[in-house]
Amino acid sequence: MPTESVSYRLRTRDLTYVALCAVLIAVCAWISIPAPVPFTLQTFGIFAALTLLGGRRGCYAVAVYLLLGLVGLPVFAGFQGGAGTLLGVTGGYILGFGATALIYWLVTARLGTSLPVSILACVLGLLVCYAFGTAWFLVAYARSVGPISLTAAxxxxxxxxxxxxxxxLALAVLLSRRVGKFLR
Structure with missing residues (x-):
């Protein structure tokens, strides 16, 4: 994959991929898997967008997803949207997806897009998302319910x-390796 240049311009095909991946993230957010603590496939969508599109276009896809949710479209988990969702106790994790995308872009721009680097970038991004989301959760939870310990959070x-x-993450990387060659 060629190195991204400073004068990079998005073509119609790039914009289409960005839009499709933003929709993929939204659809994945709507899929809830029941468990003692239910979870969605939202992070799968984030990792798939980043590993399929690369750092720059993947960042754009995540940004489009976040902006769609911010303006009120029900693209977040549970068919929610709007600033209230982002300001709620779990909003930091959603905003952390933006940090995940930026970390992925930064790491892959510096170290390349090999499989180990791509996995490392996703893991680092996930850790930053957890850190950002947990810090946000601690503040928002304390404001609405009362103080909570870091361990409990x-x-x-x-x-x-x-x-x-x-x-x-592993499934998204596998998918991107299989499907990615058709996107180039």
Whole structure:
């Protein structure tokens, strides 16, 4: 894959891929898998967009997804949307997807797009998303319900999701390796 240049312009095909991946993320957010702590396929959509499109276009897809939700379209989990969702206790994790995309773009721009680098970039992005989301959760939860310990917050918001998120990451990387060659 060629290195992205500073004078990079989006072509119609690029815009189409960005839009399709933003829709993929939204559809994945709507798919809820029942468990003791239910989870969605939203992170799968994020990882798929990033690994399929690369850093720049993947960032654009995540940004479009976040903006669609911000203006009120029901693209977030549970068919929710709007600024209220982003300002709620789990809004930090949704906004953390933007940080995940930026980390992915930064790492792959510096180190290339090989399989190990792509996986590393996704894992680092996921860790940043967890950190950002948990910090946001601690503040929002304390404001609306009362103080909560970091351990309790991690137990509610991170620990149950680590293994499923890593599985979704692996599936997204596999998908992008299979499908990605047809997008070039």
């Amino acid at each position: 991690l137990g509610m918001c991170v620990f149950p999701f680590v293994l499923p998120d890593l599985i979704k």
